[in-house]
Amino acid sequence: MIEISDLLVEFGGVRPISDLSAKLTAPISGLIGPNGAGKTTLLNVLSGFVTPSHGKVRLNGADLLRLKPLQRVRAGLRRSFQTEQVVEDLTVRDNLIAIADNVMHVGHRYESVDKALEFTGLASVAESSGSALNLFQRRMVELGKCVVGKPKLILLDEPAAGLTDEESARLRECVLNIPDAYGAQVLVIDHDVDLIRAMCSETLVLDYGKKLALGPTEEVLEDPDVRRAYLGEL
Numbered sequence: 387m388i389e390i391s392d393l394l395v396e397f398g399g400v401r402p403i404s405d406l407s408a409k410l411t412a413p414i415s416g417l418i419g420p421n422g423a424g425k426t427t428l429l430n431v432l433s434g435f436v437t438p439s440h441g442k443v444r445l446n447g448a449d450l451l452r453l454k455p456l457q458r459v460r461a462g463l464r465r466s467f468q469t470e471q472v473v474e475d476l477t478v479r480d481n482l483i484a485i486a487d488n489v490m491h492v493g494h495r496y497e498s499v500d501k502a503l504e505f506t507g508l509a510s511v512a513e514s515s516g517s518a519l520n521l522f523q524r525r526m527v528e529l530g531k532c533v534v535g536k537p538k539l540i541l542l543d544e545p546a547a548g549l550t551d552e553e554s555a556r557l558r559e560c561v562l563n564i565p566d567a568y569g570a571q572v573l574v575i576d577h578d579v580d581l582i583r584a585m586c587s588e589t590l591v592l593d594y595g596k597k598l599a600l601g602p603t604e605e606v607l608e609d610p611d612v613r614r615a616y617l618g619e620l
């Protein structure tokens with residue numbers, strides 16, 4: 387469970403997040419909003435790249451903001467980026483081992499990497515180098531890196547951007563299995579409302595850094611304020 391209280395982020399005079407309080411409890415939650423609404427900034431706060439001016443964030447009751455970024459990773463926080471961070475010169479397996487080396491004790495690393503390769507359907511390209519992968523495979527490597535070790539919260543920033551409908555559906559199936567397979571909570575940013583609807587039982591909508599709506603995804607997407615601000619309806 388993610389509990390955000392009175393969060394304020396300031397960059398000089400800009401306030402990409404202000405007065406934000408929200409409790410996210412679903413196994414997979416969506417985070418949507420217009421461009422510049424503060425979605426990536428919120429992920430940056432959760433993962434430790436941005437320090438808020440004010441507020442608290444708790445993950446399963448523990449104070450997240452107290453931890454440095456690497457400590458958060460070791461505590462089970464994982465993140466994928468809009469631009470994939472696959473190391474071109476390493477094999478797919480070694481891309482995952484590089485994460486395991488940082489987050490796990492020696493004994494269980496290879497077992498965890500093998501499980502992640504199977505889980506993401508990457509086992510057949512495990513020995514291919516990062517540079518040989520197509521966009522879909524690179525996105526799945528990002529997902530694989532997120533499930534190595536013992537993830538507790540996985541943050542996905544537009545994981546399906548640029549994928550075909552079929553690839554997007556395959557990625558979606560994989561994400562949907564994360565809570566059961568790994569016991570981790572997932573928070574997904576995406577502009578594809580159909581994808582959010584298919585994956586997320588609850589959704590938080592940001593607008594100008596503030597909470598516009600939070601609740602069951604279907605209800606949130608029917609909310610007139612959300613439709614006006616985000617879906618472009620009058």
Ligand SMILES: Nc1ncnc2c1ncn2[C@@H]1O[C@H](COP(=O)(O)OP(=O)(O)OP(=O)(O)O)[C@@H](O)[C@H]1O
Nearest residue numbers: 397400401402419420421422423424425426427428
């Ligand atoms: N490092 C920074 N310095 C100054 N302003 C920033 C910085 N990072 C983000 N912002 C501003 O904060 C606001 C929120 O940006 P953010 O990237 O979080 O929005 P977003 O909802 O993720 O948008 P998008 O959907 O376009 O990715 C924007 O006005 C952006 O210009």
